[in-house]
Structures are given as structure tokens and as C-alpha cells.
Amino acid sequence: MISAVSMALCIAVAFAAFGWSAHRRLRLLRAGAPAQRLDRIGDRIGRLFAIALFQKKLPRYLVMGPIHMMIFWGFLVLLLNTAVLWGRGFHPAFDFFGLLSRDHAIGTAYWMVKDVISVIVLIAATLALLNRVVRQPARMTKSAEAGLILLIIMTMMAADLAYWASQVYAQGITSFHATEPFASLVSMLFARAGMDVGAVTLLGQIGFWTHSVLVLVFLNILPYGKHFHVVTSLPNVFLSNLEPPGKLPGDENIEKVIAEAEDAPDEPVFGVGQIQHFTWKDMLDMYTCTECGRCTDNCPAARTNKDLSPKHLLIDLRNHLYAREKEVLAGKLEEKPLVPDVIKSEVIWDCNTCRACEEECPVMNSFVDKIVRMRRHLVEERGEVPSELATALRGMETNANPWNISRMDRDKWSSGLEVKAFDGESCEYLLFVGCASSFDDRAQKISRAVVKLLNEAGVSWGYLGAEEPCCGEMARRGGSESNFRMMADMTIETFKELGVKKIITGCPHCFNTFKNEYPDFGGSFEVIHHTRFLADLVAQGKLQPKETIARTVTFHDPCYLGRYNDGYAGPRQILSAIPGLRVSEAVDSKDRAMCCGGGGARYFMEEDNAKRVNNKRVEQLLTTSPDALCTACPYCMTMVSDGLKAKDLFDAKGQMDVAEMLAISCGLEDRKLLRETPPQS
Ligand code: SF4
Ligand code: SF4
Known part of the structure; x- marks a missing residue:
């Protein structure tokens, strides 16, 4: 009776406290900007299995990857064990109505697997702790929380083993038993140490309560630190972006202003200037960061000692979000801007948008979209553009190229070559050269080589010569969405007028923009990079x-x-x-x-x-x-x-x-x- 009341109290208090914390975090998420992430459910489930359940990205780190996988999978198996233990607080023989009894085939199999898994988790958590304390990898955040959590896991596993060993001992088993190898080994140790039934039972009860209560303590620590990912990583992966990674999100307000829409706000906000301008999914990314540092470890800016570290960027945003919880929930705008008050502007401009961080992140957090939207705010709303970038953007406006060289010179690279102006009737492919390969002396040689190869292979192609526009990619990544839209509209219109259907391009930036971003603006074409096209030839x-x-x-x-x-x-x-x-x-x-x-x-x-x-x-x-x-x-x-x-x-x-x-x-x-x-x- 005392046991049942104690267990009921522990569970009720712990779940009520966790529910309150979870509700707080959920309310904050709901204050974020909208994002649509419930499409293509089948693909999402597939990704959930591959990335979250099968931990596809973790083996990239040879030591901590497998260790984390063991702990994660072990936890999944041990969930059932914990439920049995909680049930035994109410009835000492609780075993899910006989299903998990040792006489049942399912029970026998489960307890054998569970017995091995709990020891594997104990070893994995010990190795993870040693890794933190002894190896101290630079990418990992040094935090007492991480050490405490690992100690809790180790204690939970040891306590669980003590309980199950006492159960085995109570059945009179004091020799090795293959169905519960580790519990029977510990039972053997009890016998060798000459412990009587009373002492073993007491030890088992201590183990039982330690495990049962520590799980509840663990649950309540989660929402207040990086281990919240134990709860949020599965939904975060499920709700991650399924669009091509090369497609940046647009800006609703910029679109409304461009379209002179009736519902355009009088004082529109462009990009992300304050924490609540992030979407709820961006905030979920912040909650889910495990602080593993894999992103920063692979970031070219961080690897060359710049101010940008993607991990710290996300942690700083998360800490700011938590610190401003009341204001965000009340819908109050902050007086101070996110950049540079929370995030240094150098951090935002250091990014190469290379996606090395996203490729590595085990929980599918994204960075490029966040950084570009913060750049967008600086450029479109506050006019804060690094001076060299401002010059390049002016060049795009004036001469449709960031070098600001006269557009009349755009086709000089083709002098002496056998080229033909594109027309939709007689040309199958448009060769889109791009600004760099049109104006840069060295890159022009690449264009010349491609032309010779296309002619040699008898490809039906044409080019736009001096009329070739700019795809606008540089402007978009540089935060000037309006400049990008101007370039994109002009280019799409040109392509449509000429009847372009298939495009070959040698610049991966033009390629990505045409392929992944133009469809959002009404320009859908078959696009191929010259390496793929030439390899096929x-x-x-x-x-x-x-x-x-x-x-x-x-x-x-x-x-x-x-x-x-x-x-x-x-x-x-x-x-x-x-x-x-x-x-x-x-x-x-x-x-x-x-x-x-x-x-x-x-x-x-x-x-x-x-x-x-x-x-x-x-x-x-x-x-x-x-x-x-x-x-x-x-x-x-x-x-x-x-x-x-x-x-x-x-x-x-x-x-x-x-x-x-x-x-x-x-x-x-x-x-x-x-x-x-x-x-x-
Ligand atoms: S996209 Fe930006 S933040 Fe991510 S790795 Fe590349 S430079 Fe670093
Ligand atoms: S964003 Fe991803 S890779 Fe970077 S520290 Fe967080 S969990 Fe690790």
C-alpha cells in the first residue's frame, strides 16, 4: 500500500511538473512565425526512421557516434523495463498481464535482450563520460549538465541491474543463466559475498526506487538544457525541411510589397530582426540542438577562426529566446535588434552558405535559411550591407553583373568561336554562361572549352550573348531579396520569351538557382550542370x-x-x-x-x-x-x-x-x- 501510494505520488508529481515545463516550451513555439511542415507524411516518416531511429548521421564520428547510438537504442528498449518497474510500485509481480512473465516466450526474449542492453548502456555512458572528462573534444560544450546526465544514466543502469539481480537471487538462481546473463552474474556475486536474502532484497529495493525515481528526475531536467533533444529530436527530424536544400525560403512581406498587394502591411518587417520573427520550426531547432559541435567542427568560418560558430549561434539564439520568454509570449517587440545586440554582425556575414553544418547535424537543424533571413533584415530593412557587397549589388542593378562591367561586353569571351544566338525553334539547349564565366578572365577559358565540346558532340545549342541576364543568386545569398527578385523576374521573362526549355550551365550557383529556386517564381526549366551533360556525352x-x-x-x-x-x-x-x-x-x-x-x-x-x-x-x-x-x-x-x-x-x-x-x-x-x-x- 505504501509502495503504491509512493509510486503514484512520484509519477503524478513528476508528470505534472514535466507537463508544466512542456506546456511552457510549447507556448513559446506557438509564438513563432508560421511554417508549413505537415506535407508529404510518407517522406517524413522515412526520414524519421533513417535519421532519427537508425541514427544515420552518427557513424560519421567514429568514437562518439556508435556510443550515442548504443545509448539511444538502449533507451528505446529500456522504456518498457521502466514501465514494468513503475507498475511494480503498484503490484510486485506486474508484468503486463503475463506477457512479460519469464514463462512467456516474449517475456523470456525481452528480459534477455534488456539485460544485455542495460549493461551496454552502462558501458556506453561511462565511455561518454570519460570522453568528456579525459579526451575533452573541443567541439563539445563543457557543461556540468552533460556530466550530471551521464552520471544519472549510469546510476539508473546500475540500480536496474541490482534490482533484477535481486529478483534472480530470490528465485534461488546463483549461477550463470543465459536468459539473464548479467543479472545472474551479479546474483552469483551476492552469493559469493555471503549476502542473505534480506540484504539482497533491501539492495534490490534500493535499486528499484533509485531507477524508478531517477527516470522521473531525468524527465524533468530535460526541458531546461541541451538534453531536451531526448524529447524534441524525433519531432524535429520528422518536421524538418523536405524542400531541396538549395531552395531558400521566400519573404512574404517582400512578395506583398513587390506585388503591391492590398494586404501588404503598412510597416512591413523584412527577414528576421527579432527573435519572434523566427518560425516555430526555427525555435524547435534551437530547443533540439544537442550542443555536439559537429556543425562548428565542419564550418569553414569556424575552422579559420572567424566569429561564426553555428553551434554557438544557435545556442545564443536559444538562450535569448528563453530569456525573453515573457516578452515573446506577450507579443512585445524588443527595443534592441537581434543583430548586433545578441548576435554580432560579423557572425552573420561570415557564412559561406556551404551547408557543411547542415550535412553533419544529427538532428537536422538548418542554418543557411536562418542566416540569410537575418542578412535579409539587415539589407532590406536597415540598409546595412558590407561595402564591397554593396558595390557588387549596385553592379547587378546597373549592368546585370556583380563586377559592374558594361553588359555590352558580356559576350566578348566568345570571340572567334562558333556560337549561335539561342532561338527556341532551332536550339534544344540554352548554354547559360553566368556572370563569372562571362567576365572573369580565367573563367572565360572554361566557357570556351565548353563551347568547343558542345560543338564537337553536335549538340543543338545557343546562347544569349550580350543579352544574357544575371540569375541573381549572389544577391539572394547576400540578403538582397528585392534585387534577386528583380534579376529572377528579368531572367525568367527572357527565357520564356525565347522559348527556353533546357538549360546547360557551368556555374553551380546559376544551376542551383534555376533548378531549385526559379520554380517558385514561375520559371520551371530542365537544368543540367555541364559536368553531368559532358559526362553523358x-x-x-x-x-x-x-x-x-x-x-x-x-x-x-x-x-x-x-x-x-x-x-x-x-x-x-x-x-x-x-x-x-x-x-x-x-x-x-x-x-x-x-x-x-x-x-x-x-x-x-x-x-x-x-x-x-x-x-x-x-x-x-x-x-x-x-x-x-x-x-x-x-x-x-x-x-x-x-x-x-x-x-x-x-x-x-x-x-x-x-x-x-x-x-x-x-x-x-x-x-x-x-x-x-x-x-x-
Ligand atoms: S553554411 Fe555557414 S554556418 Fe554552415 S558550415 Fe557553411 S559557413 Fe558555417
Ligand atoms: S546544431 Fe546540430 S550539429 Fe550543431 S551542435 Fe546542435 S545538434 Fe550538434
């Missing part, structure tokens, strides 16, 4: 790389081709088709490739600390001792070249686009381009 035998290039190259994956659009295979297929060419994979490649430093409009901004992202990336690429660095993006080409110059290796190591390599091997480009890539002596 090689596979079809329409291009035949014959000339040997006896070089070793390392390929740098452009973020907007690889991580954003899964374009890893095309460039590698082309390179591997070239006779004599050896491809040596970079240490960090494919989805783990580090950004060149040019993404997120950073190409047009100064990088003024000692360690530049492109220098760091080039250092990584050179660890494989290649003769040349190869890439498939005009921005990456410049950043990699500058990185080599900084190391005085510009003349010693070549820099080539995949298309140029292919054109040389097909005998279409002068091998003098290769003189930039002399073999290593």
Missing part, C-alpha cells in the same frame, strides 16, 4: 577523350554542385575517362568537402583575418600531392587559384576546370593550358 561516345594527360589531379567539390545537388559523380566520371589521368581524392571530399570560401556572396566580400578559407582549403587539397587542382565552378577556380598564389604555388600546380581537361583530351584545346600543370619532378 562521353558515355554515349559523342565525346572521345583520346589524348593522354599523365597527371595526378585532386578534385575540389563545389558546395552548390555537390552538397546542394548531389553532383558528385559527373566530374569524376569525366576525369576517370581521360587516359593517363589519375584522380587522387582529397582528405575532405564529396559531402565533407570544405567550401572554397566563395559561397554565400563571400566571393565579393573581404576576408580580413589571417587565415582565409581558400588558403585552408588549398592546404587540404595539396595533402594528396597532386600536379593540378581540378574543379567545376568559376568561383571555386578563382578561390583555389588565389590560395595557390598565396602559397607561391600558382605556377607549380595547375588549376583546371573538368571541362578544360576533357577538351584537351579530346584534342579541342591547346595543350598549352596544361603547361600551367607541369608534372611533378
Whole structure:
């Protein structure tokens, strides 16, 4: 009777307290801006299984990944055990109506698995604690909370083992028993130590109450720290963004202003300027951050000692959200802006929008959308733009290119080549060159190589010459949504007027924008990056790389081709088709490739600390001792070249686009381009 009352009281108080905390957190979420995340339920369930239940991303970290997986899966198995223990507070033989009795096949199987799992969780939690205390990985937040939680887990497991061992002992089992291996081993120890039934029963009861109550304590600690992810990570993964990662969210107010809509607010807010401008899903991301630091560990800005650390950005936002709970719930606007009062503006402008953070995050938190919406507020609402970026944006407005070179010069790169103006009747493909490959001296050579390859393969194509507009990508990532919309509208209109249906582009930024973002503005086209297109032409035998290039190259994956659009295979297929060419994979490649430093409009901004992202990336690429660095993006080409110059290796190591390599091997480009890539002596 005392046991039943005590257990009922513990459970009632603990669940009431947890309910109150959960309600607080839920109310705060409801104060966030709206977001639609209940579409495509089947896909969401699939992601829930892959990412959350099967912990797909965790093995990327070889030590803590498997340890965390053991604890997570162990907890799932042990939930039933805890329910039985709570039930035994009311009835000492509670076993879910015989289902979990040792005489039942299900019960026998469950208790055997549970017995092993609880010891695995005990070992995993001990290793996790040692990892924190002894190894102290820099990426992890040093916090007493994390240590306390691990100690609680260890104590819960040890207490559980003591209880079940006492049960085994009470049945007279004091030798090894395969159905409960660890409980029977501990029972053996009790017997060897000469403990009588009374002492073992007392120890079992202590274990029973310690486990049962600690679970309830654990539950109530969760909402007040990083371990809230135990509750929120499953819904966070389920509700994560299913749109292509390369598609940024639009801005409802900017759209209304552009459309001169009747319901446009008199004083519209653009982007995110205060904590309550974030959506409820952004806030759920904040709740769910486990502070594991995997995002920061892979962030090029953090790796080069910039102010930006994605983990700390999210934690600072979360702490601010909790601190301003009353004001947010009351709908009060703050007097001080989020940037720079809570987040330094350098943090917002340091981002390369490379998505390395999102690729790593085990709970599917997003960063690029949050950072761009904060930039949007600075640019559109407050007119605060880094000066170099402001110059580039003016160039886009004046001459439809961020270099602000006369648009009449846009087609100079094609001088002497066999080119044709696009018309929808006679051209199957539009070759969209992009601003960088039209105006940058080095990148123009890539455009020339692509033209020769298309002609050689007999592709039906045309280009827009001096009439080619700008896709606007740089403006969007730089926070100037209105500038982007202007560019996008102009480009879509041009494409539609000319009857464009299929687009080949060599710039991964144009590619991503056309493919993933233009459909939102009425422009749906079939878009293909030149690496994929050329790889297919090689596979079809329409291009035949014959000339040997006896070089070793390392390929740098452009973020907007690889991580954003899964374009890893095309460039590698082309390179591997070239006779004599050896491809040596970079240490960090494919989805783990580090950004060149040019993404997120950073190409047009100064990088003024000692360690530049492109220098760091080039250092990584050179660890494989290649003769040349190869890439498939005009921005990456410049950043990699500058990185080599900084190391005085510009003349010693070549820099080539995949298309140029292919054109040389097909005998279409002068091998003098290769003189930039002399073999290593
Ligand atoms: S997108 Fe790239 S640069 Fe930006 S926070 Fe993430 S990892 Fe860092
Ligand atoms: S955002 Fe994700 S990767 Fe970064 S610390 Fe939080 S849980 Fe870890």
C-alpha cells in the first residue's frame, strides 16, 4: 500500500511538473512565425526512421557516434523495463498481464535482450563520460549538465541491474543463466559475498526506487538544457525541411510589397530582426540542438577562426529566446535588434552558405535559411550591407553583373568561336554562361572549352550573348531579396520569351538557382550542370577523350554542385575517362568537402583575418600531392587559384576546370593550358 501510494505520488508529481515545463516550451513555439511542415507524411516518416531511429548521421564520428547510438537504442528498449518497474510500485509481480512473465516466450526474449542492453548502456555512458572528462573534444560544450546526465544514466543502469539481480537471487538462481546473463552474474556475486536474502532484497529495493525515481528526475531536467533533444529530436527530424536544400525560403512581406498587394502591411518587417520573427520550426531547432559541435567542427568560418560558430549561434539564439520568454509570449517587440545586440554582425556575414553544418547535424537543424533571413533584415530593412557587397549589388542593378562591367561586353569571351544566338525553334539547349564565366578572365577559358565540346558532340545549342541576364543568386545569398527578385523576374521573362526549355550551365550557383529556386517564381526549366551533360556525352561516345594527360589531379567539390545537388559523380566520371589521368581524392571530399570560401556572396566580400578559407582549403587539397587542382565552378577556380598564389604555388600546380581537361583530351584545346600543370619532378 505504501509502495503504491509512493509510486503514484512520484509519477503524478513528476508528470505534472514535466507537463508544466512542456506546456511552457510549447507556448513559446506557438509564438513563432508560421511554417508549413505537415506535407508529404510518407517522406517524413522515412526520414524519421533513417535519421532519427537508425541514427544515420552518427557513424560519421567514429568514437562518439556508435556510443550515442548504443545509448539511444538502449533507451528505446529500456522504456518498457521502466514501465514494468513503475507498475511494480503498484503490484510486485506486474508484468503486463503475463506477457512479460519469464514463462512467456516474449517475456523470456525481452528480459534477455534488456539485460544485455542495460549493461551496454552502462558501458556506453561511462565511455561518454570519460570522453568528456579525459579526451575533452573541443567541439563539445563543457557543461556540468552533460556530466550530471551521464552520471544519472549510469546510476539508473546500475540500480536496474541490482534490482533484477535481486529478483534472480530470490528465485534461488546463483549461477550463470543465459536468459539473464548479467543479472545472474551479479546474483552469483551476492552469493559469493555471503549476502542473505534480506540484504539482497533491501539492495534490490534500493535499486528499484533509485531507477524508478531517477527516470522521473531525468524527465524533468530535460526541458531546461541541451538534453531536451531526448524529447524534441524525433519531432524535429520528422518536421524538418523536405524542400531541396538549395531552395531558400521566400519573404512574404517582400512578395506583398513587390506585388503591391492590398494586404501588404503598412510597416512591413523584412527577414528576421527579432527573435519572434523566427518560425516555430526555427525555435524547435534551437530547443533540439544537442550542443555536439559537429556543425562548428565542419564550418569553414569556424575552422579559420572567424566569429561564426553555428553551434554557438544557435545556442545564443536559444538562450535569448528563453530569456525573453515573457516578452515573446506577450507579443512585445524588443527595443534592441537581434543583430548586433545578441548576435554580432560579423557572425552573420561570415557564412559561406556551404551547408557543411547542415550535412553533419544529427538532428537536422538548418542554418543557411536562418542566416540569410537575418542578412535579409539587415539589407532590406536597415540598409546595412558590407561595402564591397554593396558595390557588387549596385553592379547587378546597373549592368546585370556583380563586377559592374558594361553588359555590352558580356559576350566578348566568345570571340572567334562558333556560337549561335539561342532561338527556341532551332536550339534544344540554352548554354547559360553566368556572370563569372562571362567576365572573369580565367573563367572565360572554361566557357570556351565548353563551347568547343558542345560543338564537337553536335549538340543543338545557343546562347544569349550580350543579352544574357544575371540569375541573381549572389544577391539572394547576400540578403538582397528585392534585387534577386528583380534579376529572377528579368531572367525568367527572357527565357520564356525565347522559348527556353533546357538549360546547360557551368556555374553551380546559376544551376542551383534555376533548378531549385526559379520554380517558385514561375520559371520551371530542365537544368543540367555541364559536368553531368559532358559526362553523358562521353558515355554515349559523342565525346572521345583520346589524348593522354599523365597527371595526378585532386578534385575540389563545389558546395552548390555537390552538397546542394548531389553532383558528385559527373566530374569524376569525366576525369576517370581521360587516359593517363589519375584522380587522387582529397582528405575532405564529396559531402565533407570544405567550401572554397566563395559561397554565400563571400566571393565579393573581404576576408580580413589571417587565415582565409581558400588558403585552408588549398592546404587540404595539396595533402594528396597532386600536379593540378581540378574543379567545376568559376568561383571555386578563382578561390583555389588565389590560395595557390598565396602559397607561391600558382605556377607549380595547375588549376583546371573538368571541362578544360576533357577538351584537351579530346584534342579541342591547346595543350598549352596544361603547361600551367607541369608534372611533378
Ligand atoms: S553554411 Fe557553411 S559557413 Fe555557414 S554556418 Fe554552415 S558550415 Fe558555417
Ligand atoms: S546544431 Fe546540430 S550539429 Fe550543431 S551542435 Fe546542435 S545538434 Fe550538434
